[in-house]
Amino acid sequence: MQKSLLIQPVKCTGCRQCEMACSFEKERSFNPSRSRIRVFDIHSEARFVPYTCTQCAQAWCLQACPVDAIKIDAATKAKVVNDNLCVGCKVCTIACPFGTINYVADSGKVAKCDLCGGDPACAKACPTGAITYVDAEQTGYDKMRAWAVKTDTQSHTHA
Amino acid sequence: MSWTGKFLRIDLTKGTVGTEELNREWARQYLGQRGLATKYFAEEVDPKVDPLSPANKMIFTTGPLTGTAASTGGRYSVVTKGPLTGCIACSNSGGFFGNELKNAGWDMIIVEGKSPRPVYLSVENETVEIRDAAEFWGKTVWETENGLKARHQDPMLRVASIGAAGEKGALYACIVNDMHRAAGRSGVGAVMGSKNLKAIAVRGTRGVTVKDPDRFIKATIEQKKVLADNAVTGQGLPKYGTQVLMNVINEIGALPTRNFRDVQFEGAHKISAEAMHEPRVTDGKANLATNGACFGCTIACGRISRMDAGHFSIATRPQYKEPSGGVEYEAAWAVGADCGVDDLEACTFANFMCNEHGFDPISFGSTLAAAMEMYEMGVLTREHTGGIELKFGSAEALVKMAELTGKGEGFGVELGLGSRRLCAKYGHPELSMTVKSQEFPAYDPRGIQGMGLTYATSNRGACHLRSYTVASEVLGIPFKSDPLATEGKAALVKAFQDATAAFDASGICIFTTFAWSLENLAPQLDAACEGEWTPDVLLEVGERIWTLERQFNLAAGMTAADDTLPKRLLKDAAKTGPAKGLASGLDKMLPEYYQLRGWTPDGVPTADTLKRLHLA
Numbered sequence: 141m142q143k144s145l146l147i148q149p150v151k152c153t154g155c156r157q158c159e160m161a162c163s164f165e166k167e168r169s170f171n172p173s174r175s176r177i178r179v180f181d182i183h184s185e186a187r188f189v190p191y192t193c194t195q196c197a198q199a200w201c202l203q204a205c206p207v208d209a210i211k212i213d214a215a216t217k218a219k220v221v222n223d224n225l226c227v228g229c230k231v232c233t234i235a236c237p238f239g240t241i242n243y244v245a246d247s248g249k250v251a252k253c254d255l256c257g258g259d260p261a262c263a264k265a266c267p268t269g270a271i272t273y274v275d276a277e278q279t280g281y282d283k284m285r286a287w288a289v290k291t292d293t294q295s296h297t298h299a
Numbered sequence: 300m301s302w303t304g305k306f307l308r309i310d311l312t313k314g315t316v317g318t319e320e321l322n323r324e325w326a327r328q329y330l331g332q333r334g335l336a337t338k339y340f341a342e343e344v345d346p347k348v349d350p351l352s353p354a355n356k357m358i359f360t361t362g363p364l365t366g367t368a369a370s371t372g373g374r375y376s377v378v379t380k381g382p383l384t385g386c387i388a389c390s391n392s393g394g395f396f397g398n399e400l401k402n403a404g405w406d407m408i409i410v411e412g413k414s415p416r417p418v419y420l421s422v423e424n425e426t427v428e429i430r431d432a433a434e435f436w437g438k439t440v441w442e443t444e445n446g447l448k449a450r451h452q453d454p455m456l457r458v459a460s461i462g463a464a465g466e467k468g469a470l471y472a473c474i475v476n477d478m479h480r481a482a483g484r485s486g487v488g489a490v491m492g493s494k495n496l497k498a499i500a501v502r503g504t505r506g507v508t509v510k511d512p513d514r515f516i517k518a519t520i521e522q523k524k525v526l527a528d529n530a531v532t533g534q535g536l537p538k539y540g541t542q543v544l545m546n547v548i549n550e551i552g553a554l555p556t557r558n559f560r561d562v563q564f565e566g567a568h569k570i571s572a573e574a575m576h577e578p579r580v581t582d583g584k585a586n587l588a589t590n591g592a593c594f595g596c597t598i599a600c601g602r603i604s605r606m607d608a609g610h611f612s613i614a615t616r617p618q619y620k621e622p623s624g625g626v627e628y629e630a631a632w633a634v635g636a637d638c639g640v641d642d643l644e645a646c647t648f649a650n651f652m653c654n655e656h657g658f659d660p661i662s663f664g665s666t667l668a669a670a671m672e673m674y675e676m677g678v679l680t681r682e683h684t685g686g687i688e689l690k691f692g693s694a695e696a697l698v699k700m701a702e703l704t705g706k707g708e709g710f711g712v713e714l715g716l717g718s719r720r721l722c723a724k725y726g727h728p729e730l731s732m733t734v735k736s737q738e739f740p741a742y743d744p745r746g747i748q749g750m751g752l753t754y755a756t757s758n759r760g761a762c763h764l765r766s767y768t769v770a771s772e773v774l775g776i777p778f779k780s781d782p783l784a785t786e787g788k789a790a791l792v793k794a795f796q797d798a799t800a801a802f803d804a805s806g807i808c809i810f811t812t813f814a815w816s817l818e819n820l821a822p823q824l825d826a827a828c829e830g831e832w833t834p835d836v837l838l839e840v841g842e843r844i845w846t847l848e849r850q851f852n853l854a855a856g857m858t859a860a861d862d863t864l865p866k867r868l869l870k871d872a873a874k875t876g877p878a879k880g881l882a883s884g885l886d887k888m889l890p891e892y893y894q895l896r897g898w899t900p901d902g903v904p905t906a907d908t909l910k911r912l913h914l915a
Contacts, residue, residue, distance in 0.1 A: 153590060153592035155595060155596050156592075157368065160367075160368045173455070184621050186591075186622035267370075
């Protein structure tokens with residue numbers, strides 16, 4: 141089964157445990173500025189929103205790369221940057237509509253979410269279940285269920 | 300590892316930036332943050348120093364777990380000599396500033412001297428500059444934070460700054476970071492203002508590492524589960540915040556009301572956590588918009604509130620229609636019950652004011668309560684207050700006085716002196732509800748006896764965060780004790796004080812202690828830090844910190860006579876509730892406390908005690 145990250149902002153408290161887990165997984169240090177997932181504090185709306193690569197099927201970053209440094213992982217379908225091939229040209233950062241692939245000055249390469257080989261550290265670290273790793277074809281299940289609960293309560297009461 | 304091993308020394312008089320290696324021996328003895336910074340401070344600053352003079356220093360300091368994945372590991376503290384109290388001051392704050400400083404590669408920043416003109420400190424990893432702040436002087440905390448982000452073209456900048464209250468020297472001005480988290484008590488913001496230091500802006504991208512990463516991750520995961528499974532940290536605090544206490548403390552007759560004349564407030568439910576959840580009649584929305592976490596915190600007790608756009612108070616302040624940091628329990632009590640105000644929106648307005656202008660809502664509310672009592676007695680009149688009726692229960696008076704105090708205008712200047720100085724000025728020192736000139740927080744020591752000893756002996760003046768015996772006396776953590784009894788409280792207070800000092804030295808939030816003891820903290824520290832960190836070692840570190848703070852205060856001129864409570868609490872019995880007929884039994888607890896601490900009957904640590912703690 142192909143899985144994908146499911147992000148539910150309404151559950152996020154803005155604690156940044158995901159950012160620490162991601163940077164630790166990739167860099168062995170706690171460094172939110174190096175995290176591939178970022179939490180945004182939408183202060184004016186009192187909302188927190190974690191955001192990262194959605195692993196588009198037709199990935200713009202992959203198509204834009206002039207040296208074919210971005211490949212699709214066979215098992216997870218994640219779009220993965222090969223550091224040995226990446227030349228740091230940043231064309232992928234222009235191509236990505238969502239801003240989720242970014243240049244890292246220290247390495248001279250780009251970095252993006254690679255789903256940690258199928259066991260994403262952010263999802264494991266999230267204390268509120270705002271980030272989960274689920275069946276890619278059923279990411280809407282919980283939302284559907286929530287609406288299903290609200291549907292047709294009137295006739296049920298009258299039954 | 301864990302400590303970055305480096306700190307900054309900023310001399311504002313000379314305009315110089317220096318870097319130094321951390322004293323590792325002191326780190327072993329004092330751990331970090333509250334402990335290690337107090338050691339540096341005590342070594343470098345004359346205890347008799349005038350707190351608002353250039354000779355006073357201030358230390359912005361992180362702990363070894365700040366910036367790590369340990370739950371709540373985002374704290375920083377400001378250590379200085381407090382202008383409100385004349386004691387050692389250590390004010391602790393959450394938000395995101397602490398992590399940013401640590402990630403920039405610095406354990407702490409020692410600030411000394413006084414700049415000839417307004418400046419701010421810019422820290423971008425190793426690039427550290429003292430920069431002109433003329434355009435920000437006179438601006439609010441919120442304007443300053445947004446303005447610095449714009450000037451640096453960096454939305455990820457983290458800023459700790461002061462508002463007009465700190466610039467003008469309100470004695471309980473605080474330092475606010477991330478818009479609404481604060482190093483709140485003892486007037487640390489006034490010290491910053493006296494140095495012409497408007498703000499510290501930090502951006503850190505260096506990363507924080509630990510000694511044994513795999514063991515550390517395992518330990519932090521285990522301990523996060525302990526927090527999640529605990530009823531207080533896993534359910535009560537996330538849902539209701541600290542405000543969960545309002546109705547509970549009122550019920551047990553320990554909610555100080557109208558300047559501690561009463562111990563129960565008839566309007567408590569209207570300013571409680573439950574009220575914050577209720578949709579308003581006026582606009583159908585609840586005051587509480589969401590809960591929010593500080594950096595790394597898996598509890599997430601913070602309140603984000605949305606005011607009623609139609610409330611009378613915000614006609615002139617459109618920025619208050621956006622959500623911001625809402626009232627926590629201590630603030631809601633101080634500006635609410637203690638002033639007899641039961642208008643939740645007015646309390647929220649006052650809290651927003653405190654955040655926007657940088658002053659402590661506990662001390663402000665308590666000082667206003669004392670002023671209201673003097674107004675009702677006729678000691679203060681409309682001539683003093685600028686025509687405002689300073690009556691208990693007046694939301695209008697609260698709102699107006701919050702604005703004047705924040706801006707340092709009119710009668711707000713006098714309120715900015717704090718309760719002790721204000722009451723003394725008008726000839727009624729007995730009406731000041733303070734210890735060592737610092738205002739009480741939200742627990743009446745007649746209804747919760749352990750808190751009387753907590754307040755009397757706190758090294759930074761009256762404070763609930765030095766030994767929160769409410770946990771035991773009300774919530775039964777780690778064991779239930781009778782809130783009306785004095786027996787056993789000396790030992791309880793000492794144990795809580797020492798353990799709390801160790802937590803405050805680690806970079807961890809004290810709210811974890813509803814679920815964690817030193818047994819839960821030690822494995823995380825031991826995996827993160829060089830050396831061996833056991834619960835016993837940490838307890839000794841905590842006791843050492845406590846005793847060092849005491850030594851500083853004694854050298855500053857404090858004596859056992861300052862370890863006391865106002866007469867109102869010692870002589871006037873509670874009128875209602877479970878504590879009816881009871882005054883504080885401080886005299887029954889204090890001698891035993893001194894003895895347990897290894898201090899003389901005059902409250903001075905003996906030579907043996909100092910030797911045992913390696914303080915002599």
